[in-house]
Amino acid sequence: MGKRLNDVDLANTTLFHPPQIVDIQNAHCANGCNLMSENVKINGLKAIAVKILWKGKEGMIYLDPEFGSYENISEIEVPKGEVVDFVCPHCGISLRHEKDLCRSCSAPTFAMELPGEGQIIGCLRKGCFEHTLKIESFESMQLRMEENFIRMIM
């Protein structure tokens, strides 16, 4: 009795400042292979390197790791609107994410693991810029940006 103020936990009142730019510095396939390119950089940042498959063609695609930017470099030319597949260039596992469809265009999505942070879920339709960064670590969840999703364009 008279102790109700103890229910307020002052340790949880820390202010968090959401970053304006989210750089992906560490992306893995589901088997744990490192997808960061050692030699291809976009705007000075290591690109995310995955294999792209489309109608029997394959090549590498280098994804811009910077939030809000989409200067991807692809070895194969894919017309806008086509749905592609992404595969890990190291172990060959498909990055297709069976659980979620794109929230904009209902195409299949791909997923990459961000160790200790969460996942990137992105649309596999060329030209659709619906990509979300799903943050799962406790500290990042405090950002509460769009209910634990940070929208990103790649």
Ligand SMILES: [Zn+2]
């Ligand atoms: Zn792999």
Ligand SMILES: [Zn+2]
């Ligand atoms: Zn889409």
